[in-house]
Amino acid sequence: MGRYLLxxxxxLVPVFIGTTFMIYALVWAVPGDPFAGKCGERRCPDQYIxxxxxxxxxxxxxxxxxxxxxxxxxxxxxxxxxxxRSINDIIATAYPxxxxxxxxxxxxxxxxxxxxxxxxxxxxxxxxxxxVLVSTLFLIALPVFVVGFVLQxxxxxxxxxxxxxVSSEMRFSELIIPGFVLGSAxxxxxxxxxxxxxxxxxxxxxxxxxxxxGLPMRRVVGVHLLRNSLIPVVTLLGTDLGALMGGAIxxxxxxxxxxxxxxxxxxxVTKESATVVSIVVVLVLVYLLMNxxxxxxxxxxxxxxxxx
Amino acid sequence: xxxxxxxxxxxxxxxxxxGEIGAPANAGLPESARKEKPRGLxxxxxxxxxxxxxxxxxxxxxxxxxxxAAFPSLFSAGDAVNGTLANSLGKPSAxxxxxxxxxxxxxxxxxxxxxxxxxVVALLSVVGTMLVGGTMGVIxxxxxxxxxxxxxxxxxxxFGLPFVLGAIVILTTFNGSGTSNSKWQIMALVIAxxxxxxxxxxxRLMRSxxxxxxxxxxxxxxxxxxxxxxxxxxxxxxxxxxxxxxxYGTIMVGSFIGAEATLSFLGVGLKSPVVSWGIMISExxxxxxxxxxxxxxxxxFLVTAxxxxxxxxxxxxxxxxxxxx
Numbered sequence: 001m002g003r004y005l006l007x008x009x010x011x012l013v014p015v016f017i018g019t020t021f022m023i024y025a026l027v028w029a030v031p032g033d034p035f036a037g038k039c040g041e042r043r044c045p046d047q048y049i050x051x052x053x054x055x056x057x058x059x060x061x062x063x064x065x066x067x068x069x070x071x072x073x074x075x076x077x078x079x080x081x082x083x084x085r086s087i088n089d090i091i092a093t094a095y096p097x098x099x100x101x102x103x104x105x106x107x108x109x110x111x112x113x114x115x116x117x118x119x120x121x122x123x124x125x126x127x128x129x130x131x132v133l134v135s136t137l138f139l140i141a142l143p144v145f146v147v148g149f150v151l152q153x154x155x156x157x158x159x160x161x162x163x164x165x166v167s168s169e170m171r172f173s174e175l176i177i178p179g180f181v182l183g184s185a186x187x188x189x190x191x192x193x194x195x196x197x198x199x200x201x202x203x204x205x206x207x208x209x210x211x212x213x214g215l216p217m218r219r220v221v222g223v224h225l226l227r228n229s230l231i232p233v234v235t236l237l238g239t240d241l242g243a244l245m246g247g248a249i250x251x252x253x254x255x256x257x258x259x260x261x262x263x264x265x266x267x268x269v270t271k272e273s274a275t276v277v278s279i280v281v282v283l284v285l286v287y288l289l290m291n292x293x294x295x296x297x298x299x300x301x302x303x304x305x306x307x308x
Numbered sequence: 309x310x311x312x313x314x315x316x317x318x319x320x321x322x323x324x325x326x327g328e329i330g331a332p333a334n335a336g337l338p339e340s341a342r343k344e345k346p347r348g349l350x351x352x353x354x355x356x357x358x359x360x361x362x363x364x365x366x367x368x369x370x371x372x373x374x375x376x377a378a379f380p381s382l383f384s385a386g387d388a389v390n391g392t393l394a395n396s397l398g399k400p401s402a403x404x405x406x407x408x409x410x411x412x413x414x415x416x417x418x419x420x421x422x423x424x425x426x427x428v429v430a431l432l433s434v435v436g437t438m439l440v441g442g443t444m445g446v447i448x449x450x451x452x453x454x455x456x457x458x459x460x461x462x463x464x465x466x467f468g469l470p471f472v473l474g475a476i477v478i479l480t481t482f483n484g485s486g487t488s489n490s491k492w493q494i495m496a497l498v499i500a501x502x503x504x505x506x507x508x509x510x511x512r513l514m515r516s517x518x519x520x521x522x523x524x525x526x527x528x529x530x531x532x533x534x535x536x537x538x539x540x541x542x543x544x545x546x547x548x549x550x551x552x553x554x555x556y557g558t559i560m561v562g563s564f565i566g567a568e569a570t571l572s573f574l575g576v577g578l579k580s581p582v583v584s585w586g587i588m589i590s591e592x593x594x595x596x597x598x599x600x601x602x603x604x605x606x607x608x609f610l611v612t613a614x615x616x617x618x619x620x621x622x623x624x625x626x627x628x629x630x631x632x633x
Binding site: 011014015016018019022023026027137138140141142143144145146149150152153157243249250253264265268269276280283284287288 | 461462464465466468469470472473476477478480481562566567569570573574589593596597600603607610611614615618619622
């Protein structure tokens with residue numbers, strides 16, 4: 001187990017460096033003046049340009065710049081924005097909001113998706129089964145921003161059940177609609193995967209044995225069937241949590257949640273290169289680590305899987 | 309079954325044997341047996357598909373959207389680009405079925421003309437992704453060893469980037485505000501960023517199916533007969549690995565239409581005066597309280613287009629997967 005973990009962590013290093021370097025190069029090595037429009041209508045004073053060039057090592061080649069950035073990063077310093085605000089600060093204020101939204105989305109998608117999947121997997125080809133199949137198809141096909149707008153318009157504007165946007169306090173009740181929007185596509189995948197998995201294992205020998213032993217149906221489904229069928233669902237949930245924590249640009253934009261996705265989008269638009277790189281570094285790291293955690297969870301869930 | 313020596317072999321469909329695609333298996337059979345000739349995987353799938361209403365409905369929609377993209381003037385005589393300000397935010401009426409937007413442009417005409425950008429971008433991106441990912445996958449799976457490890461790690465690098473984030477960074481770099489790219493350059497950029505960020509998925513798919521078929525008997529036999537690498541890959545490996553790719557490709561067209569709209573919506577993809585559903589939805593969001601129909605019609609077209617490709621993919625998958633029969 002320890003050696004497996006070590007090998008996987010070592011494998012992460014080149015992927016991490018490759019991804020972050022790619023972003024770094026894209027953001028910083030763009031042809032064009034990095035100071036265009038930074039000082040309002042007029043040209044930036046030479047002093048400012050000289051100071052900034054020195055501060056961000058812009059006169060060196062991209063590899064040296066990247067190496068310096070990484071060195072600072074290892075010390076826990078993400079650097080500063082052009083206006084001098086600490087990027088650590090920005091991430092620290094925005095990330096909790098994203099995490100809250102991600103957790104709500106995960107709870108909603110796991111709750112609804114699993115219930116729908118288990119119910120339809122146990123009784124296939126009924127009315128409920130067809131209903132779930134059609135509605136999951138819709139959820140998979142709808143782009144997130146369309147779902148977001150339609151729900152925002154229906155619940156926020158037309159029926160006025162909730163406020164159309166989320167306040168800065170991020171109350172749980174306000175997050176239900178955005179969480180549903182964010183998790184809608186994954187909810188459909190979870191329902192489908194759970195359904196297939198349950199339907200497949202329903203015919204397995206151990207289920208028949210358990211029923212033959214006279215166990216109550218609740219125990220057969222709850223203990224024997226679910227535990228063996230949940231492995232693919234857990235994979236999906238884990239990778240999804242990684243994606244949820246980084247992919248909320250559209251949802252956070254629609255509902256005006258001050259999270260990491262909205263922050264990174266704003267930084268890209270305003271060309272705050274240092275902020276963009278730092279946030280992407282965090283997101284990539286979270287995503288890669290989540291994938292690792294999912295693989296380790298396999299062994300805990302399924303004793304047949306062993307890592308030596 | 310009067311003559312078991314031929315009939316029993318020939319008349320049994322064998323969907324579980326993927327090696328029959330395109331093989332001239334029925335050559336030299338008696339005339340009576342030819343009516344029930346053995347079908348390959350694709351032939352079998354086609355027979356299955358023909359009986360599905362879902363397949364016909366989604367294909368009909370797809371044909372409609374492709375026609376719309378190719379000849380928009382067939383569907384609408386209106387002007388999609390120029391409007392009359394006097395009509396601004398006009399409600400749907402007999403003159404303009406879907407109403408007018410804030411510039412007084414006919415929404416129906418715009419929705420029709422918007423199909424072209426979406427369909428062209430999605431189709432070309434899928435072709436690009438298939439070519440890049442498929443080639444990488446075949447090379448990685450067939451060569452194995454260090455080539456495989458290297459390609460897989462490169463794929464991991466691109467896979468680790470969240471899609472929307474990566475696309476925004478790429479597109480603002482090359483297509484940010486202040487650049488003066490032409491319509492076709494912007495389209496090419498959007499296509500390129502979709503391909504760059506999604507090829508690893510196709511590569512993994514292709515690699516695993518190549519790995520699964522590589523050691524099959526017919527490949528070993530072909531090699532023993534002296535077939536070269538190129539011939540083995542083109543004639544034996546590719547036809548047998550194509551089925552999952554076909555399914556994934558169809559579904560991908562749908563999701564790419566959605567992705568293109570998302571990027572245009574965020575303001576980094578296609579830009580006005582190009583007409584596209586994403587741009588229309590993005591423009592509609594400011595008038596959502598006064599004119600919800602501005603949001604509704606482009607969104608409905610977008611969703612229908614995405615749904616028809618996804619449903620077609622589902623139908624093809626069910627037909628191709630013998631386990632589900």
